[in-house]
Amino acid sequence: MNYKETSSKPDLYVIARIIKALKEKNRMNKTALATSTGLAYDKLVKYLAWMSAKGFIVVDENGLVILTKDGAEAYDELVSWIMKYVGQLKFPRLRLRT
Amino acid sequence: MDTKISMTQPKVKDDIKDAVMTEENVVSKVKELMETLDHIKKYNALTRSLKKFAFIVISSIVVFLGLGLSFTLVGIEKTLTKPLNFAVGFILLLIPIIGLLTGVLYVRRRVNSAKTGEWKEELSHGFPSALKILMELDWDKTFDEIVTGKISYALYGLLKTGAYWFVIFFGLDIILNASTFYFLKVPIGGGFGLGLFSLAIVLLFLGKDLLRRYKELQALDMLLWELRWFSFELQRDEFQT
Numbered sequence: 001m002n003y004k005e006t007s008s009k010p011d012l013y014v015i016a017r018i019i020k021a022l023k024e025k026n027r028m029n030k031t032a033l034a035t036s037t038g039l040a041y042d043k044l045v046k047y048l049a050w051m052s053a054k055g056f057i058v059v060d061e062n063g064l065v066i067l068t069k070d071g072a073e074a075y076d077e078l079v080s081w082i083m084k085y086v087g088q089l090k091f092p093r094l095r096l097r098t
Numbered sequence: 099m100d101t102k103i104s105m106t107q108p109k110v111k112d113d114i115k116d117a118v119m120t121e122e123n124v125v126s127k128v129k130e131l132m133e134t135l136d137h138i139k140k141y142n143a144l145t146r147s148l149k150k151f152a153f154i155v156i157s158s159i160v161v162f163l164g165l166g167l168s169f170t171l172v173g174i175e176k177t178l179t180k181p182l183n184f185a186v187g188f189i190l191l192l193i194p195i196i197g198l199l200t201g202v203l204y205v206r207r208r209v210n211s212a213k214t215g216e217w218k219e220e221l222s223h224g225f226p227s228a229l230k231i232l233m234e235l236d237w238d239k240t241f242d243e244i245v246t247g248k249i250s251y252a253l254y255g256l257l258k259t260g261a262y263w264f265v266i267f268f269g270l271d272i273i274l275n276a277s278t279f280y281f282l283k284v285p286i287g288g289g290f291g292l293g294l295f296s297l298a299i300v301l302l303f304l305g306k307d308l309l310r311r312y313k314e315l316q317a318l319d320m321l322l323w324e325l326r327w328f329s330f331e332l333q334r335d336e337f338q339t
Contacts, residue, residue, distance in 0.1 A: 013226045013227070097314070
């Protein structure tokens, strides 16, 4: 099933959650991945289809989901992208006085 | 936040990759952000309790003035001896003092009961959760909260200072009346000069506090600019895979 059939764009944090789980376990079956990421199976399958089309994952003949080099790199780039902005934030010390 | 995903080449520059950027850094920064936003919740609680605070303080002052005026109009003042009159004045002055204390305690209670740290469980799941928190933040609401919090905090400080001035002014007025009556047998009121003197005393005692409040307002301004920049940049750019 194509991801675009149901939604125009995937949530970045869901993709991050899937990649993180795959990074930790190397390869996982879809049911275990759904449990690990806290996603409904149907939703996970749609995300996996999108990620597979992007070359982030491959599904082997045993149905195990494997993270590709591109997928791991995309995750690192996402971390860097967020850090590029978050890293520059400076928070003043607040102390409300009553 | 509307982060788009497209199929073009990565936009992240090489120099950024070189920097020490780990998932832990992002999580730690988001933690810092959320802690700061928890502080904003406290300002929000102050905003919500400001009306009641103003009502408690102002009504206690109105009751004090009303009772004092009625005593004079009804003529109770004349039936009492001068020392008794001063004693009644002091007892009446307890009304705005209690009003001020009640108001401050009420605000403190509301501020301390503001719910904070609800994001901690979510953030404990690491980078994807930090990302989720960032993407789901309602920036416009946050900015509104900072602005209203700032105004409320300034108003609260002014109201509190005004109430202090009122109590000190009338307290000193009674003391001046009593002392001049004791030494000169004629009670003399303070008037405008005493008003200024009371203000000087208030500023002397609350000077540091007012300065800290001013700095706090500046800090809120700074935070507002930081977060505006952050949300703008994050929404302007798009992550490309």
